[in-house]
Amino acid sequence: xxxxxxxxxxxxxxxxxxxxxxxxxxxxxxxxxxxxxxxxxxxxxxxxxxxxxxxxxxxxxxxxxxxxxxxxxxxxxxxxxxxxxxxxxxxxxxxxxxxxxxxxxxxxxxxxxxxxxxxxxxxxxxxxxxxxxxxxxxxxxxxxxxxxxxxxxxxxxxxxxxxxxxxxxxxxxxxxxxxxxxxxxxxxxxxxxxxxxxxxxxxxxxxxxxxxxxxxxxxxxxxxxxxxxxxxxxxxxxxxxxxxxxxxxxxxxxxxxxxxxxxxxxxxxxxxxxxxxxxxxxxxxxxxxxxxxxxxxxxxxxxxxxxxxxxxxxxxxxxxxxxxxxxxxxxxxxxxxxxxxxxxxxxxxxxxxxxxxxxxxxxxxxxxxxxxxxxxxxxxxxxxxxxxxxxxxxxxxxxxxxxxxxxxxxxxxxxxxxxxxxxxxxxxxxxxxxxxxxxxxxxxxxxxxxxxxxxxxxxxxxxxxxxxxxxxxxxxxxxxxxxxxx
Amino acid sequence: xxxxxxxxxxxxxxxxxxxxxxxxxxxxxxxxxxxxxxxxxxxxxxxxxxxxxxxxxxxxxxxxxxxxxxxxxxxxxxxxxxxxxxxxxxxxxxxxxxxxxxxxxxxxxxxxxxxxxxxxxxxxxxxxxxxxxxxxxxxxxxxxxxxxxxxxxxxxxxxxxxxxxxxxxxxxxxxxxxxxxxxxxxxxxxxxxxxxxxxxxxxxxxxxxxxxxxxxxxxxxxxxxxxxxxxxxxxxxxxxxxxxxxxxxxxxxxxxxxxxxxxxxxxxxxxxxxxxxxxxxxxxxxxxxxxxxxxxxxxxxxxxxxxxxxxxxxxxxxxxxxxxxxxxxxxxxxxxxxxxxxxxxxxxxxxxxxxxxxxxxxxxxxxxxxxxxxxxxxxxxxxxxxxxxx
Numbered sequence: 040x041x042x043x044x045x046x047x048x049x050x051x052x053x054x055x056x057x058x059x060x061x062x063x064x065x066x067x068x069x070x071x072x073x074x075x076x077x078x079x080x081x082x083x084x085x086x087x088x089x090x091x092x093x094x095x096x097x098x099x100x101x102x103x104x105x106x107x108x109x110x111x112x113x114x115x116x117x118x119x120x121x122x123x124x125x126x127x128x129x130x131x132x133x134x135x136x137x138x139x140x141x142x143x144x145x146x147x148x149x150x151x152x153x154x155x156x157x158x159x160x161x162x163x164x165x166x167x168x169x170x171x172x173x174x175x176x177x178x179x180x181x182x183x184x185x186x187x188x189x190x191x192x193x194x195x196x197x198x199x200x201x202x203x204x205x206x207x208x209x210x211x212x213x214x215x216x217x218x219x220x221x222x223x224x225x226x227x228x229x230x231x232x233x234x235x236x237x238x239x240x241x242x243x244x245x246x247x248x249x250x251x252x253x254x255x256x257x258x259x260x261x262x263x264x265x266x267x268x269x270x271x272x273x274x275x276x277x278x279x280x281x282x283x284x285x286x287x288x289x290x291x292x293x294x295x296x297x298x299x300x301x302x303x304x305x306x307x308x309x310x311x312x313x314x315x316x317x318x319x320x321x322x323x324x325x326x327x328x329x330x331x332x333x334x335x336x337x338x339x340x341x342x343x344x345x346x347x348x349x350x351x352x353x354x355x356x357x358x359x360x361x362x363x364x365x366x367x368x369x370x371x372x373x374x375x376x377x378x379x380x381x382x383x384x385x386x387x388x389x390x391x392x393x394x395x396x397x398x399x400x401x402x403x404x405x406x407x408x409x410x411x412x413x414x415x416x417x418x419x420x421x422x423x424x425x426x427x428x429x430x431x432x433x434x435x436x437x438x439x440x441x442x443x444x445x446x447x448x449x450x451x452x453x454x455x456x457x458x459x460x461x462x463x464x465x466x467x468x469x470x471x472x473x474x475x476x477x478x479x480x481x482x483x484x485x486x487x488x489x490x491x492x493x494x495x496x497x498x499x500x501x502x503x504x505x506x507x508x509x510x511x512x513x514x515x516x517x518x519x520x521x522x523x524x525x
Numbered sequence: 526x527x528x529x530x531x532x533x534x535x536x537x538x539x540x541x542x543x544x545x546x547x548x549x550x551x552x553x554x555x556x557x558x559x560x561x562x563x564x565x566x567x568x569x570x571x572x573x574x575x576x577x578x579x580x581x582x583x584x585x586x587x588x589x590x591x592x593x594x595x596x597x598x599x600x601x602x603x604x605x606x607x608x609x610x611x612x613x614x615x616x617x618x619x620x621x622x623x624x625x626x627x628x629x630x631x632x633x634x635x636x637x638x639x640x641x642x643x644x645x646x647x648x649x650x651x652x653x654x655x656x657x658x659x660x661x662x663x664x665x666x667x668x669x670x671x672x673x674x675x676x677x678x679x680x681x682x683x684x685x686x687x688x689x690x691x692x693x694x695x696x697x698x699x700x701x702x703x704x705x706x707x708x709x710x711x712x713x714x715x716x717x718x719x720x721x722x723x724x725x726x727x728x729x730x731x732x733x734x735x736x737x738x739x740x741x742x743x744x745x746x747x748x749x750x751x752x753x754x755x756x757x758x759x760x761x762x763x764x765x766x767x768x769x770x771x772x773x774x775x776x777x778x779x780x781x782x783x784x785x786x787x788x789x790x791x792x793x794x795x796x797x798x799x800x801x802x803x804x805x806x807x808x809x810x811x812x813x814x815x816x817x818x819x820x821x822x823x824x825x826x827x828x829x830x831x832x833x834x835x836x837x838x839x840x841x842x843x844x845x846x847x848x849x850x851x852x853x854x855x856x857x858x859x860x861x862x863x864x865x866x867x868x869x870x871x872x873x874x875x876x877x878x879x880x881x882x883x884x885x886x887x888x889x890x891x892x893x894x895x896x897x898x899x900x901x902x903x904x905x906x907x908x909x910x911x912x913x914x915x
Contacts, residue, residue, distance in 0.1 A: 125598030
């Protein structure tokens with residue numbers, strides 16, 4: 040997938056929690072979850088565990104002997120903590136619920152940062168370019184921006200430690216640090232002969248989850264990237280702004296939004312629905328349903344929600360509520376299908392590990408359970424082919440007779456750039472070569488008929504430009520059409 | 526799938542053996558298990574799941590999964606947890622084929638029913654037929670008994686009589702049939718005297734009586750004037766450590782190393798021969814299916830008895846397992862790799878196998894042919910050739 044620039048913004052964090060992305064929790068008590076539970080509460084939990092819940096003594100003894108045998112008799116020395124973690128992961132696996140997950144201490148920290156969408160650091164979005172850590176852009180109002188870090192700056196070292204040879208993740212870990220500490224960056228900036236030194240004081244960085252603009256015809260557009268702590272406030276700030284600018288109708292874009300906090304989704308939806316309308320229903324194991332209803336007024340304008348296969352959990356709550364309780368219209372692709380609610384608990388001992396448990400199902404206002412099914416849009420619109428192709432791999436030079444996925448990618452890209460190779464099956468024939476030569480000729484490249492790195496970079500550049508052109512966003516165009524017609 | 530007769534017994538025994546290739550010691554040990562902190566963590570997780578999870582939770586399944594989670598983490602294919610259900614099934618199979626009169630039986634309509642008599646078994650010879658229902662044994666009714674209890678009544682020492690009362694479909698009166706019980710264990714050793722007084726001993730697996738039968742057979746061949754010996758452990762998955770040590774002991778000279786086992790601390794336990802060795806040359810036939818105890822045999826014959834290995838590279842299982850009962854009191858067991866073993870010369874063969882001295886691949890069609898057909902067995906022919914020259 041070619042990433043939109045704005046999406047790349049959170050890449051540094053997302054890439055670290057990629058395993059958890061699809062299952063980002065909808066959490067019930069968003070404020071209390073991540074706060075350290077105090078000692079007494081934990082004690083109570085333990086007592087309950089002993090008396091009412093958990094296994095019988097024989098069950099535990101059985102598990103314990105196996106653990107003991109592994110510790111004493113296995114022919115290799117093993118890390119006991121990891122065996123315990125193995126037992127816990129084993130138990131959770133038996134639930135056949137992909138969203139009930141155990142996080143060891145390290146994972147739980149990363150996860151927490153991801154859902155809170157806040158980390159401590161310098162506030163720059165970075166990527167790897169030519170094997171150097173390169174700033175894509177400093178986040179607005181971040182320490183990095185205030186210290187004068189600019190896009191395209193290459194970070195060579197941090198506090199004297201070279202970043203050379205590190206992966207992006209490892210480099211990011213070096214750049215990050217506790218609030219208030221200094222990061223002395225050695226930076227290579229184009230136009231300068233020598234490296235420059237910039238000191239940035241690290242701070243809490245909030246990742247922007249809302250992006251909005253006014254489209255032609257007074258159609259307001261708000262993209263929600265995930266449902267984090269401040270997302271609802273930010274959404275309504277921007278909505279108020281758009282309304283004051285004369286907004287006539289609204290597009291809410293939750294494509295590739297993996298979800299987030301349940302409370303955030305509810306808060307965000309409340310002002311959009313008429314008072315008394317159901318926002319969402321939550322059903323526990325006993326089948327008890329709890330309805331959450333809107334306490335406010337609703338909006339006088341039409342709303343369209345943009346969805347795709349990456350719209351999950353809280354995004355689906357939003358789509359369901361807007362359609363069923365606010366007469367909204369859904370445009371795009373079928374949603375992901377995550378109809379359950381998770382809560383995160385510390386795992387009983389103070390080692391930082393946490394357990395995320397599916398505690399309930401949620402249902403749309405009309406009572407639909409969308410788990411594993413997703414929500415079908417009112418208008419199904421697929422994006423153009425180049426939206427879904429992988430980036431062009433640059434480790435092989437493609438030429439006549441080359442075969443494979445990479446050639447297929449090339450063919451789709453060439454076609455969408457207006458150089459039709461007349462096939463997209465992954466075989467590099469004379470027509471593919473001809474199309475490629477045309478592309479090279481028109482873009483001032485040497486006409487080799489081969490995809491070398493220069494050519495690949497140019498193709499990719501143009502594809503990204505196409506990607507960022509709203510005209511090519513068929514789903515958005517359909518949403519605009521639906522609203523203009525109404 | 527439905528198997529019959531002797532094959533079934535073989536399959537059942539083999540599958541149990543393969544499941545427990547190596548040492549089979551069921552011990553109930555009081556080992557130190559969880560510390561308080563570990564126990565607290567585990568039980569709090571269990572508590573949270575039970576209390577909070579939106580679906581009903583199957584506790585037995587979860588307990589077994591916890592144990593599997595620990596075992597899986599070791600990433601050792603030979604360390605395996607057998608849950609209660611598995612052990613129950615194995616137990617049932619075990620009883621089903623171990624009646625002592627040579628029948629496969631099952632419970633049907635609450636009656637002990639013959640599925641099929643084993644070929645050449647006492648019950649076949651006595652005329653027991655498939656679908657026969659066994660009502661009583663020596664006057665004792667089997668009514669209301671479980672399969673296991675019924676089997677215990679049917680079983681008995683070799684030579685004793687089982688007077689069976691049988692209902693046979695189509696026959697109005699119950700039949701009375703007497704079966705003389707016999708020893709029904711599976712023969713794991715097969716001997717043959719080849720041309721040129723070359724003795725051949727084929728070992729299918731190393732089980733309880735294998736060593737005894739091996740040496741009885743060897744004596745027979747020696748009495749017939751055997752000049753050299755081929756031991757065939759091709760496709761032999763292994764078995765008990767004691768069994769292979771007992772097979773090897775008389776073959777090696779006094780004081781020679783048989784095998785060494787090493788635990789995680791690096792402590793080595795060495796098994797030495799107190800036998801007298803043999804005056805004749807020995808060739809071992811191996812293939813990719815020769816595992817574990819078979820590899821101990823090949824390694825020892827090569828390193829400690831100047832033997833020659835002919836055939837293919839062996840499987841490469843250089844670890845020893847022990848089986849423990851868990852404290853669950855539900856029959857569940859943990860088979861765990863406790864040591865690795867080394868050949869007398871100190872070689873670790875795990876995941877590598879033993880390379881033969883003379884590599885001989887079988888012709889492709891051999892696999893589909895019967896193993897008994899010596900004339901297409903290139904590996905055997907090579908072994909014979911070597912021994913004829915010596």
